[in-house]
Amino acid sequence: MHSAAPDMVQLRFDEIEALCRSVLRNHGLSRDHVEAVTRTILAAERDECASHGVYRLIVCAATLAKGAVVPDAVPEIDDPAPAIVRVDARGGYAQLAFERALPLLVEKARTSGIAALAINNCVHFAALWPEVEAVVDHGLVALACTPSHAWVAPAGGSKGLFGTNPLAFGWPRPGPFPFVFDFATSAVARGEIELHRRAGTPIPIGWAVDEDGKPTIDPAAALEGAMLTFGGHKGSALAAMIELIAGPLIGDLTSAESMEADAGRGGSPLGGELIVAIDPRGFLGQNVAHHLERAEKLFEGMTAQGARLPSSRRFAARQRSLARGGVCIKRSLLEDLERLRIAIQPNGASIEGEGSVNQAAPDSVT
DSSP states (O other), rough: OOOSSSTTTEEHHHHHHHHHHHHHHHHOOOHHHHHHHHHHHHHHHHHTGGGGTHHHHHHHHHHHHOOOOOOOOEEEEEEEEEEEEEEEEETSSSHHHHHHHHHHHHHHHHHHHHEEEEEEEOOOOOOOOOOOOOOTTTTTEEEEEOOOOSOEOOOOOOSOOOOOOOOOEEEOOOOOEEEEEOOOBBBOOHHHHHHHHHOOOOOOOTTTEEEOBBBBOOOOOHHSSSEBTTTEEEEEEEHHHHHHHHTGTTTTTOOOHHHHHTTTTTOOOOOEEEEEEEEEHHGGGGHHHHHHHHHHHHHHHHHHHHHHOHHHHHHHHHHHHHHEEEEEEEHHHHHHHHHHHHHHTTTTOOOTTTOOOOSOOOOOOO
């Protein structure tokens, strides 16, 4: 741990890993899942994506405590067709299921030119870009989407029906970073509203409505009401598409069904995820390099007008974090996470997680 602004704490990457591992283990998650989830959380924190970084340990701990995820689930991979992979996460987190199925997805995409991976019966709490980037690292183009819980009202409605339903895309480029976007079809990710609630700050009009369907700037009222889609009917149509292609199309739950399955426990969404991998060589053969160079002209045309490529802020943050060997997080959040290191055992004893950043637990948590 290093000094930072009074309300911030700078942590090395190894300290963040130790924090993630101890919180997750102390809440009963099996070792393989711990490692997969830690990699995802660390990647988000490294890229300064606060809503999907170590804050999500609070979400994971609550989901585990409520029995809304199977902590020791062993994913089962199925090979039903030449260009299709299915993996049953068996109620566990999506990260491990994805990592186990990725090699077969890549192999099939290279063989057939295009392949799809359906992750079924998985619990999802994270962004999609780590998975998209993992596919693009193999020189493939990637698409990914997943429903969530029914937190979002359709355009013209005022009650939750859709999930935040993120859509992600990745395109391989020369150099260290691909072209990637990952956005919720809601006006904002639900985690952003929760961070506003924690900070006691208002949210912009247009993010959500309260229980009576009225626009609100109160994050607590927004969490009790319904979020809104971005772009009105356009975001609503995309959200409906994701409900279909990552729900019934792959034999999994819609966001409303996920909410029903949760049965009021307040756990992370349960359902499916669809990932499509495309090998440019399937269309282009030996002309791949020429056409990828043409794509670079498109990106150059965007930036020449002053436009910012999606994820460029995140990639810049990644470079900063890697250069300094760690990240800064809010002290109040670290205090909350230190509390989560303490696992209450059945006999009433408590065990402090390994590698604690602050060995003495704080007296109060903001």
